[in-house]
Amino acid sequence: MEDWKQKFALPTRFKQQKLVRWEECPPSHISTHHVDLWRGCPDYLHSPEFVTALKEVVKSGDVALHQYTKGVGHPRLVSVLAKIYSNLLKRCIDPFDNILVCMDIYGAMTNTILSHITNGDEVIIVQPSSDFYEYIVGVAGGVTKFVPLRLKENVTTPSSGDWVLEDLELEKMFTSKTKLIILSSPNCHVGKVYTLKELETISRLCKMWNVVCVSDESEEFLVYQPQRFIRIASLPEMWERTITIGSFDTTFFLKGWKIAWAYGPSNLIGNLQTVHLNSIMTCPTQSQVSICTSVSIIKKQSYL
Numbered sequence: 287m288e289d290w291k292q293k294f295a296l297p298t299r300f301k302q303q304k305l306v307r308w309e310e311c312p313p314s315h316i317s318t319h320h321v322d323l324w325r326g327c328p329d330y331l332h333s334p335e336f337v338t339a340l341k342e343v344v345k346s347g348d349v350a351l352h353q354y355t356k357g358v359g360h361p362r363l364v365s366v367l368a369k370i371y372s373n374l375l376k377r378c379i380d381p382f383d384n385i386l387v388c389m390d391i392y393g394a395m396t397n398t399i400l401s402h403i404t405n406g407d408e409v410i411i412v413q414p415s416s417d418f419y420e421y422i423v424g425v426a427g428g429v430t431k432f433v434p435l436r437l438k439e440n441v442t443t444p445s446s447g448d449w450v451l452e453d454l455e456l457e458k459m460f461t462s463k464t465k466l467i468i469l470s471s472p473n474c475h476v477g478k479v480y481t482l483k484e485l486e487t488i489s490r491l492c493k494m495w496n497v498v499c500v501s502d503e504s505e506e507f508l509v510y511q512p513q514r515f516i517r518i519a520s521l522p523e524m525w526e527r528t529i530t531i532g533s534f535d536t537t538f539f540l541k542g543w544k545i546a547w548a549y550g551p552s553n554l555i556g557n558l559q560t561v562h563l564n565s566i567m568t569c570p571t572q573s574q575v576s577i578c579t580s581v582s583i584i585k586k587q588s589y590l
Contacts (some may be wrong), residue, residue, distance in 0.1 A: 299425050305308035333538045335579075340576040351571055355561045359387030360546070367532075371549055375520050383552040386559050387569050390544040391504050393562070394531045395468075396422050398500055398548060401557035402465060403428040407530035410459045410467040412451065414475035416502075419468055431459050435478055446477030446513075451484045460495045467492065468500045471511055471518065474536075479513045490520045498554065499524065504546065519550065524550050529558070534577055543573050 329336060343351055356362065364381035372379045379385065382540045395418070403409060405427035411419050413434045433448040433456050467488065470478045481508035493501050501518050511514040519528040533546040548558055 299427070311315065320543070323509075333540065336538065336540060336543075336576060336580050339579045340572065341531060343572050343576050343579070347519075351575060353571065354568050355571040355574065356382075358382055358559050359385060359569070360571060360578070362578040363574040364547075365386060366578055367549070369546055375517065377525065379470070379549060383409075384555055384557065385547055385549045386548045386555055386562055387560065387574060388531075389545045389566055389569055391502065391531060391533050393544075393566060393569075394504065394533075394546045394548045394558075395419060395500070396559045397558040398529050398531070399423055399466070400426050401561040402404065402554075404509045406463060407465040408461060408463040410456075410464060410497075412469040412473075414468070414473065415468065415470055428465075428537070429463075431464075433459050435476065439463070446479065449473075449476050451487070453487050456487065457491060458490050460497065462495070464475050464495055466498050466500050470501065470502045470505070472503075472505045472515060473511075474505050479509055479515055480518075481517055485516055485518045485521060487516065489524050493504060493523060496505045496557055497527070499528045500531070501528060502529060502531045504536040506532060507537045526555075530556050543577075545569060545573050545577060 333498075355361075356364075359381075360366075361381070364385045364387060367385050367387075368379045368381035369473070371385075386397065387395075388397060395416075399409070399422045403423060403426040403521075404448075407426075407428045408431055409423045409428050410431050410433060411423075413432050423430045436446055436452055436455075438448045438450060441448045469480070469488070488499060491497065499518055503517065506517070507516060517530065519525050519530050529548055529550040531546060531548050534546060535541045535543045548555060
Protein backbone atom coordinates (compact mmCIF):
# COMPACT_ATOMS: atom_id res chain seq x y z
CA MET A 287 0.00 0.00 0.00
CA GLU A 288 1.25 3.45 -0.86
CA ASP A 289 2.58 5.27 2.16
CA TRP A 290 -0.03 7.85 3.18
CA LYS A 291 2.58 10.55 3.78
CA GLN A 292 3.93 10.10 0.27
CA LYS A 293 0.45 10.17 -1.22
CA PHE A 294 -0.38 13.48 0.43
CA ALA A 295 3.01 15.14 0.06
CA LEU A 296 3.17 18.68 -1.28
CA PRO A 297 2.99 18.59 -5.11
CA THR A 298 6.39 18.91 -6.75
CA ARG A 299 5.57 22.22 -8.41
CA PHE A 300 5.27 23.86 -4.99
CA LYS A 301 8.45 22.43 -3.48
CA GLN A 302 10.80 25.11 -4.73
CA GLN A 303 10.31 27.05 -1.52
CA LYS A 304 8.25 25.66 1.35
CA LEU A 305 8.42 28.68 3.65
CA VAL A 306 8.46 32.16 2.20
CA ARG A 307 10.92 34.60 3.73
CA TRP A 308 8.13 36.84 4.95
CA GLU A 309 7.12 34.11 7.39
CA GLU A 310 10.71 33.63 8.56
CA CYS A 311 10.84 37.33 9.45
CA PRO A 312 7.54 38.22 11.14
CA PRO A 313 6.56 41.89 11.40
CA SER A 314 7.79 42.20 14.97
CA HIS A 315 9.21 45.70 14.58
CA ILE A 316 6.08 47.27 16.04
CA SER A 317 6.45 45.41 19.34
CA THR A 318 10.26 45.40 19.49
CA HIS A 319 10.64 49.02 18.34
CA HIS A 320 13.29 48.31 15.72
CA VAL A 321 13.19 49.87 12.26
CA ASP A 322 11.87 47.69 9.42
CA LEU A 323 13.54 48.69 6.14
CA TRP A 324 12.04 45.78 4.21
CA ARG A 325 8.26 45.79 4.06
CA GLY A 326 7.36 49.43 4.30
CA CYS A 327 5.23 48.87 7.40
CA PRO A 328 5.45 51.94 9.66
CA ASP A 329 4.46 51.85 13.32
CA TYR A 330 2.05 54.77 12.90
CA LEU A 331 -1.09 55.47 10.87
CA HIS A 332 0.13 57.28 7.79
CA SER A 333 -3.38 58.13 6.60
CA PRO A 334 -5.89 57.93 9.49
CA GLU A 335 -8.60 59.26 7.16
CA PHE A 336 -8.92 55.79 5.67
CA VAL A 337 -9.46 54.25 9.09
CA THR A 338 -12.25 56.76 9.71
CA ALA A 339 -13.79 55.85 6.37
CA LEU A 340 -13.61 52.14 7.21
CA LYS A 341 -15.36 52.75 10.54
CA GLU A 342 -18.20 54.54 8.77
CA VAL A 343 -18.58 51.71 6.27
CA VAL A 344 -18.64 49.06 9.00
CA LYS A 345 -21.25 51.00 10.98
CA SER A 346 -23.37 51.59 7.91
CA GLY A 347 -26.81 50.05 7.80
CA ASP A 348 -26.30 49.11 4.16
CA VAL A 349 -26.55 45.30 4.17
CA ALA A 350 -24.83 45.06 0.77
CA LEU A 351 -21.60 46.36 2.31
CA HIS A 352 -21.37 43.15 4.34
CA GLN A 353 -21.78 40.82 1.36
CA TYR A 354 -19.82 39.82 -1.72
CA THR A 355 -19.33 42.49 -4.33
CA LYS A 356 -18.66 42.17 -8.06
CA GLY A 357 -15.78 39.76 -8.62
CA VAL A 358 -13.65 41.99 -10.84
CA GLY A 359 -13.96 44.84 -8.34
CA HIS A 360 -16.58 46.92 -6.56
CA PRO A 361 -18.29 49.09 -9.20
CA ARG A 362 -17.42 52.27 -7.32
CA LEU A 363 -13.74 51.41 -6.98
CA VAL A 364 -13.15 50.26 -10.56
CA SER A 365 -14.94 53.40 -11.76
CA VAL A 366 -12.62 55.56 -9.67
CA LEU A 367 -9.56 53.70 -10.95
CA ALA A 368 -10.76 53.94 -14.54
CA LYS A 369 -11.13 57.71 -14.19
CA ILE A 370 -7.68 58.10 -12.61
CA TYR A 371 -5.81 56.05 -15.18
CA SER A 372 -7.81 57.34 -18.14
CA ASN A 373 -6.54 60.77 -17.17
CA LEU A 374 -2.95 59.63 -16.58
CA LEU A 375 -2.69 57.60 -19.78
CA LYS A 376 -4.83 59.89 -21.95
CA ARG A 377 -7.04 57.03 -23.12
CA CYS A 378 -10.49 55.71 -22.29
CA ILE A 379 -10.23 52.84 -19.80
CA ASP A 380 -13.30 50.70 -19.21
CA PRO A 381 -13.84 49.97 -15.49
CA PHE A 382 -14.95 46.38 -16.03
CA ASP A 383 -13.06 45.27 -19.14
CA ASN A 384 -9.68 46.89 -18.45
CA ILE A 385 -9.35 46.62 -14.65
CA LEU A 386 -9.21 43.86 -12.05
CA VAL A 387 -9.11 44.52 -8.29
CA CYS A 388 -6.84 41.96 -6.62
CA MET A 389 -5.76 40.74 -3.20
CA ASP A 390 -2.55 42.74 -2.91
CA ILE A 391 0.35 42.76 -5.37
CA TYR A 392 0.80 39.06 -4.67
CA GLY A 393 -2.68 38.36 -5.98
CA ALA A 394 -2.26 40.61 -9.01
CA MET A 395 1.06 39.05 -10.01
CA THR A 396 -0.15 35.51 -9.33
CA ASN A 397 -3.21 36.09 -11.53
CA THR A 398 -0.99 37.56 -14.23
CA ILE A 399 1.53 34.73 -14.32
CA LEU A 400 -0.90 31.83 -13.93
CA SER A 401 -3.15 33.20 -16.67
CA HIS A 402 -0.35 33.51 -19.24
CA ILE A 403 2.44 31.02 -18.48
CA THR A 404 2.49 27.31 -19.22
CA ASN A 405 5.19 24.64 -19.44
CA GLY A 406 8.36 25.88 -21.12
CA ASP A 407 7.38 29.55 -21.45
CA GLU A 408 10.20 31.92 -20.56
CA VAL A 409 9.80 34.91 -18.27
CA ILE A 410 12.45 37.63 -17.99
CA ILE A 411 12.65 39.27 -14.56
CA VAL A 412 14.59 42.49 -14.08
CA GLN A 413 16.41 42.37 -10.75
CA PRO A 414 16.39 43.33 -7.96
CA SER A 415 12.85 42.04 -7.63
CA SER A 416 10.49 40.30 -5.23
CA ASP A 417 11.44 36.64 -4.89
CA PHE A 418 7.86 35.43 -5.26
CA TYR A 419 7.86 36.37 -8.97
CA GLU A 420 10.23 33.49 -9.68
CA TYR A 421 8.29 31.13 -7.45
CA ILE A 422 4.96 31.65 -9.22
CA VAL A 423 6.63 31.30 -12.62
CA GLY A 424 7.95 27.93 -11.46
CA VAL A 425 4.53 26.86 -10.19
CA ALA A 426 3.08 27.68 -13.62
CA GLY A 427 5.75 25.56 -15.31
CA GLY A 428 7.67 28.48 -16.75
CA VAL A 429 11.40 29.15 -16.97
CA THR A 430 12.84 32.25 -15.30
CA LYS A 431 15.66 34.30 -16.80
CA PHE A 432 17.18 37.17 -14.82
CA VAL A 433 18.70 40.42 -16.02
CA PRO A 434 20.11 42.76 -13.35
CA LEU A 435 20.23 46.49 -13.02
CA ARG A 436 23.94 47.37 -13.11
CA LEU A 437 25.69 50.04 -11.07
CA LYS A 438 27.53 52.54 -13.22
CA GLU A 439 31.30 52.27 -13.14
CA ASN A 440 33.43 54.46 -10.87
CA VAL A 441 30.50 55.45 -8.67
CA THR A 442 31.53 55.76 -5.02
CA THR A 443 28.29 57.12 -3.57
CA PRO A 444 25.52 55.58 -5.67
CA SER A 445 22.04 57.01 -5.96
CA SER A 446 18.96 55.50 -7.57
CA GLY A 447 19.85 56.98 -10.96
CA ASP A 448 23.19 55.17 -11.00
CA TRP A 449 21.49 51.81 -11.50
CA VAL A 450 20.99 51.16 -15.20
CA LEU A 451 19.57 48.52 -17.51
CA GLU A 452 22.16 47.56 -20.13
CA ASP A 453 20.70 47.20 -23.62
CA LEU A 454 22.88 44.36 -24.93
CA GLU A 455 22.48 42.29 -21.78
CA LEU A 456 18.71 42.65 -21.98
CA GLU A 457 18.57 41.83 -25.70
CA LYS A 458 20.35 38.50 -25.13
CA MET A 459 17.55 37.38 -22.80
CA PHE A 460 14.81 37.46 -25.44
CA THR A 461 14.04 34.32 -27.46
CA SER A 462 11.09 32.89 -29.36
CA LYS A 463 10.01 31.25 -26.07
CA THR A 464 9.87 34.52 -24.13
CA LYS A 465 6.31 35.37 -23.12
CA LEU A 466 6.61 37.95 -20.33
CA ILE A 467 9.11 40.46 -19.03
CA ILE A 468 8.50 41.62 -15.44
CA LEU A 469 9.92 44.84 -14.04
CA SER A 470 9.30 46.92 -10.95
CA SER A 471 8.85 50.49 -12.07
CA PRO A 472 9.79 52.35 -9.93
CA ASN A 473 12.05 49.72 -8.36
CA CYS A 474 11.36 49.74 -4.62
CA HIS A 475 14.65 48.00 -3.78
CA VAL A 476 17.06 50.64 -5.12
CA GLY A 477 14.67 53.49 -5.89
CA LYS A 478 15.30 53.18 -9.61
CA VAL A 479 13.02 55.20 -11.89
CA TYR A 480 13.41 53.99 -15.47
CA THR A 481 14.40 56.53 -18.09
CA LEU A 482 12.51 57.01 -21.33
CA LYS A 483 15.44 55.46 -23.20
CA GLU A 484 15.35 52.32 -21.05
CA LEU A 485 11.59 51.96 -21.43
CA GLU A 486 11.88 52.46 -25.18
CA THR A 487 14.43 49.63 -25.32
CA ILE A 488 12.07 47.32 -23.43
CA SER A 489 9.23 48.43 -25.69
CA ARG A 490 11.24 47.74 -28.86
CA LEU A 491 12.19 44.24 -27.71
CA CYS A 492 8.63 43.41 -26.61
CA LYS A 493 7.32 44.35 -30.03
CA MET A 494 10.14 42.56 -31.84
CA TRP A 495 9.63 39.27 -29.96
CA ASN A 496 5.87 39.56 -29.35
CA VAL A 497 6.25 39.71 -25.57
CA VAL A 498 3.95 41.15 -22.89
CA CYS A 499 5.45 43.55 -20.36
CA VAL A 500 4.25 43.18 -16.76
CA SER A 501 5.01 46.44 -15.00
CA ASP A 502 4.73 46.42 -11.20
CA GLU A 503 4.07 50.11 -10.60
CA SER A 504 2.97 49.81 -6.99
CA GLU A 505 5.38 52.64 -6.06
CA GLU A 506 4.10 54.92 -8.84
CA PHE A 507 2.87 57.68 -6.54
CA LEU A 508 6.04 57.75 -4.44
CA VAL A 509 8.29 59.40 -7.04
CA TYR A 510 9.69 62.80 -6.17
CA GLN A 511 11.24 65.60 -8.19
CA PRO A 512 13.42 65.87 -10.15
CA GLN A 513 12.68 62.27 -11.14
CA ARG A 514 10.09 61.81 -13.88
CA PHE A 515 7.99 58.66 -13.79
CA ILE A 516 6.87 57.30 -17.15
CA ARG A 517 4.31 54.52 -17.46
CA ILE A 518 5.48 52.06 -20.08
CA ALA A 519 1.86 51.49 -21.14
CA SER A 520 1.82 55.10 -22.36
CA LEU A 521 4.50 54.45 -24.98
CA PRO A 522 3.46 53.92 -28.63
CA GLU A 523 1.93 50.47 -29.24
CA MET A 524 2.61 49.36 -25.66
CA TRP A 525 -0.90 49.61 -24.22
CA GLU A 526 -1.77 46.50 -26.24
CA ARG A 527 1.02 44.47 -24.65
CA THR A 528 1.30 45.78 -21.09
CA ILE A 529 -0.26 44.59 -17.84
CA THR A 530 0.24 47.24 -15.17
CA ILE A 531 -0.09 46.57 -11.44
CA GLY A 532 -0.92 49.29 -8.93
CA SER A 533 -1.45 49.18 -5.18
CA PHE A 534 -3.46 51.07 -2.60
CA ASP A 535 -1.73 49.58 0.45
CA THR A 536 1.77 50.37 -0.83
CA THR A 537 0.91 53.98 -1.63
CA PHE A 538 -0.55 54.63 1.81
CA PHE A 539 1.50 52.13 3.86
CA LEU A 540 -1.62 50.21 4.84
CA LYS A 541 -0.35 46.72 4.03
CA GLY A 542 -3.07 44.95 5.96
CA TRP A 543 -5.78 46.26 3.62
CA LYS A 544 -4.41 44.08 0.79
CA ILE A 545 -6.01 45.90 -2.11
CA ALA A 546 -4.21 46.18 -5.43
CA TRP A 547 -5.26 46.16 -9.07
CA ALA A 548 -4.15 45.32 -12.57
CA TYR A 549 -5.11 47.22 -15.69
CA GLY A 550 -4.49 46.78 -19.39
CA PRO A 551 -6.13 45.70 -22.66
CA SER A 552 -9.31 43.66 -22.33
CA ASN A 553 -7.88 40.47 -23.87
CA LEU A 554 -5.06 40.31 -21.31
CA ILE A 555 -7.06 41.51 -18.30
CA GLY A 556 -9.78 39.04 -19.27
CA ASN A 557 -7.27 36.24 -18.73
CA LEU A 558 -6.50 37.54 -15.24
CA GLN A 559 -10.18 37.86 -14.47
CA THR A 560 -10.78 34.22 -15.39
CA VAL A 561 -8.12 33.00 -12.94
CA HIS A 562 -9.24 35.43 -10.23
CA LEU A 563 -12.96 34.64 -10.49
CA ASN A 564 -12.28 30.91 -10.23
CA SER A 565 -9.92 31.14 -7.25
CA ILE A 566 -10.14 34.24 -5.04
CA MET A 567 -13.49 35.20 -6.62
CA THR A 568 -13.79 38.62 -4.99
CA CYS A 569 -11.94 41.02 -2.69
CA PRO A 570 -13.30 42.46 0.59
CA THR A 571 -16.23 44.77 -0.06
CA GLN A 572 -15.66 47.05 2.92
CA SER A 573 -12.03 47.79 2.05
CA GLN A 574 -12.94 48.69 -1.52
CA VAL A 575 -15.79 51.00 -0.54
CA SER A 576 -13.68 52.68 2.16
CA ILE A 577 -11.05 53.53 -0.43
CA CYS A 578 -13.72 55.09 -2.65
CA THR A 579 -15.09 57.29 0.10
CA SER A 580 -11.59 58.62 0.73
CA VAL A 581 -10.66 59.33 -2.88
CA SER A 582 -11.21 63.06 -2.37
CA ILE A 583 -8.62 62.94 0.40
CA ILE A 584 -6.21 61.16 -1.92
CA LYS A 585 -6.56 63.89 -4.53
CA LYS A 586 -6.30 66.67 -1.97
CA GLN A 587 -2.99 65.25 -0.72
CA SER A 588 -1.82 65.06 -4.35
CA TYR A 589 -1.08 61.36 -4.41
CA LEU A 590 -3.08 60.79 -7.61
